[in-house]
Amino acid sequence: VSFPSDTLYYQHLGAEADALASAEVSVALTIGGAVNEHEVALNNAHRAWTQGHRAVLGTWGQWPGLIDDAQPVLWTLDNTGSGSDSAFAELARAILPRATDRQDFTLYYDKEEAEIRVTVKNAATGATIGSAVTTADGTGLGRLQGSLGVTISTAVSTPVYLLIEAQALAGEVGSVWLMRIYEDETTT
């Protein structure tokens, strides 16, 4: 990197700097420092890129009629018997126009005696692209809050959706209180 015009640059901008009051301008005015400093100071666009507008894919647990502190169970799952109750049951589907650049998702949950599974599917074909399931935490642990990461191995430019399912642990009645799922930040 060469710096042929730094002196001219600085002199020209000096009178305007106060009026501009911009981070980007201040970067230009600190010419003479190391490039790495500028790199850090230019993070506005970087932050917009890596963190910007991580879409909320869905939130569940918003009790519209809530007035007091009551927190009703969103879903109760009975796996004490046999048949369909012993399988994962659909809780929700969340559409995502595309997964380009945003291949990772995080599910936050509050659950008890239940497992939650997230499967990423092609919205047009229904084909499975990726999947993750919460760890089998075991019984008698009470309510557990945590997060589950979901990764798609390849970027997808067509719409996808996240199929969210849950089932109670074997022989248990499970509960899900809260769920929300976000896109993750990118690591660019």
Added chain:
Amino acid sequence: MSFKKIDAAGAAGGQPFDAFTLHGVLANQGAAYEGRARRAQVSFEPGNEPRLASALPLVGLPVVWPLSPGCEEVQASLLVAVADGAVRLRPVVSQGERDPWVGDEVALTSSDGLAQLTYNTSGFSGLVLLGVEVRSDLDDAEVDKFSLHETGDHAYLRSDTRVYLGSSANLALDDNTRYALRFGPGAAGEAHDPEFLPPATVFWWDRSLANVDEVDIWPPYSRAREESWLGASIEISVHKLAQMRVYSMSVEETAFRARADLRDALRPGMAPAARTLRQLHKRNYEQHLRTKVHALGGYPDASATDRQGDKVTAQGVAVPFEDLFIVDVGVFDASTTYTVTISGTAHSTSGQASAAATRSALRTAIRSSSDNALVIARLLGSSLVLSYRTAAQSPGISVSATGGTGTITLTSTAARGLGAAWVGHYSDDKGVVDGETGDAANRCSLRVAALLLAAGSPGADELIEPTLTARLRSFDSGAWTGDSQTATLGSGPVLCLRNDNDQARRSLRLLRYWLSNQYSVSTLIPRHGARWHTLRGMTPRWAFREPWVSIIEGAVTDAQPAETHRLLRLLMVGSEFNVEGVGGIEPTAPRLVECPTFTVWGSEEVRP
């Protein structure tokens, strides 16, 4: 276009520093402008998905959307299941009182699981209202068929919306199917009135009956027309209506205003003009204004039931306005003394023969000492209900009844929940324009905008003015802590329509009236009626704008942005009740304020 680091690795040999740096900033800014658009999703619980179907076009799935600076196009993706024919969708954008913009039609059939609608927002800025206009095809095959006649055991028009199908109709309707009526010439082949109704959506029927003998239709009918049908041979056929269930909806900004290329102005070796850098600064600031959308509302209220006790699958929440002010004082007893205490002053009445006389006596007593306060007494069943309206939000009102019914104290500051949403994780919304860590930010401002509409049956047009508040609550280790922050978002008038001779206003009022009539006034009051509404929250396109709907917007500041999980609760409280005209005072049905949707997004905030 993607983001690139501005470091030595990215520099071409011999490139001047200023050009390298500023071109890098410009390119990265452009990449974020195009590639990091605002977007958000909403998903619905299985069994509570919106189920849209209408014979004539109606707008549903409303979204309040804060347009980013320069946004010219928004795209909605809907994950759907279509049944019983084709459903035709059109995107609708409205703002204020202007006529809504309407896009091209998208037709969906049962083989389509995905719908994509494109909204042209180039003529709009700021908050806009996005909607999906739905028109369903009718299945040509008849579910059943009836002959219409003015008397006897035949079908006839019972009211503006109600069609009686005859005592032996034995019409079996399925909750999960949607229906429409078609009107045509009967077997005699001659109709006196050739202007038959267009197909009408069956939007209300008695779910408790295995054999339905009457249904309600929208748009409403003019009974005057029935006169011209006397003696006519007219046939009413029942058809399945194509329907669309919506699992999830995504809204994303997809196109932005083209901007001038500044690269020449920032060419190597030349001193960049201040106005060029100012332009670059402006672009960065616009990026800063494009905050994250934290939540799209419109969630069904999983706890809501209709009067029959059946689960309601409405998008959004409806709150009887009078519930904010109402108290049930028990079985009306003429020997009971009813006392209303307002701000410490008691107003009593006794020995009134009727609820109306009780009301009159209380009003007279109250008005003698307190302006703008009004007590309404109503008999619902045998139960006497007193409600009050006043200009003051918290006047300190209690209501008591002596003579065996005990005392009930009214909480005058009662608030009703309209919705709630998880927020948090707003690391990119900390309100810093500069600084790499955001350490200067110690708070996060959130903006909330809620769409409201009112239903009821007032004697005159009414403007109900609810106040919306927001509360923020923390979630930590499985427990919610108290509301750390409460903010008044704002008040706004919501129009409640009276009956009107104008056909369009009348049809809208009826659509909303049935909505309100479906809910019980209060959980204290016995349910009555057992009807089921399938067009809840939908509105004709012309009414998808002010003043037929209202948007109330405001801000709440989270003083603890370090919290990861926060719950924002949206509540409605009573406020000034403004009545236009005379005769609108006495409600015959509850006024209902419905919040079909609300949106929470980060507020732009410049570091102090």
